[in-house]
Amino acid sequence: MTRLLARGRTVAALALLLAAALGLVAATQPWGSATLVDGRVLTATGQDLAGAVTVMSLACAVLALVLPIAGRVWRYVLGGLALLLGGALIAHVSAARAGVQGAIDALIAEATGLAGSAQADEVASLAQHGTPGFGIAAGGFAIVAALWVLATAHRWPARAKRAARYERTGSGLAWDVMDDGEDPTR
Template sequence: MIRRARLLTVLSMLVAGAIGVIGSTQTWLSVTLADGASEPLLVAGADALPILTPLSLAALALGAAISITGLVLRYVFGVLSVAIGAILGVLTAQIAVAAPVSSFAGAVTDATGIGGTDAVAALVSSTTATPWPGVTLVAQIVLVLAGVFTLVTARRWRGSADRRYQTASAAAGGDGSRPHDAIDSWDDLSRGDDPTA
């Protein structure tokens, strides 16, 4: 399990971030106005929760970067993942359960020209959440779990950053555990060593 910890963490963060980005483009709420309009207003995830897209992109970046970081940054990224997942999870749950006025006020104001929380609330007769807030909430829970898993297992990950402490023969593939591959060659080049030597 520990051998696959890094892969599992990276995939979890990438999937959670991707679902967040995709979810931000999907309809989260269907808002029916009290004036008898025939068509309900459809509110996208990015409109209902404006921080969803940037924080989901941050989760994607964390997932991509954590695979090549050293121990200290693994812990930092783990904490950031927990924080991002928790913030988005709480806000997404509020929309999925209660759909606060702030989540659809912008769409109602754009459609009617009437602003203000109380005025918008008076214009709306009902709101219905689609499955997307729930799907996004699950993704945020996965992101939190990935962050916690990182914090628990980060010290036991093997990675390119750990190889700098090995002897020259081990770094050249002389430890006998596995052959020197293309990734090792890139790591040698990053350290300023000639991988063709």
């Protein structure tokens, strides 16, 4: 367990990247489809139904990139932001999932020019896909990553200690160390 805690920033960043990937899958794949009698297939994608999923997923990816270089206070701020993003993803996808049938009906009406019960004769099959589950899973991973950050951020090593080996005590510039013939990377 201590080994896992030592890799806290890596675990958090990977969980946020996974949340971003799952969110982008949910945004780009079909949530529902209808096959018409004439063979046309009409699909309602996550982008059509829940457009904000893409933006929230990209925000998770940005958090994954910023989190490893953040200072101690900013880790907690970013962890709170990830918690909000995860909750917002779950809420947005859950609300949009209820509108799948209405979106498919609108697509059928646009394609056939028929509305209401007259559409039934033009539809060969209807299907709802499990793709919204990816969006809910994305929110779940973002929440888990946020809780991990909030619980372990105080144990992460400071980045300033790594950068200190490149600085010279006199001027503070790595260039001066190289001018003296020393290797600042050792």
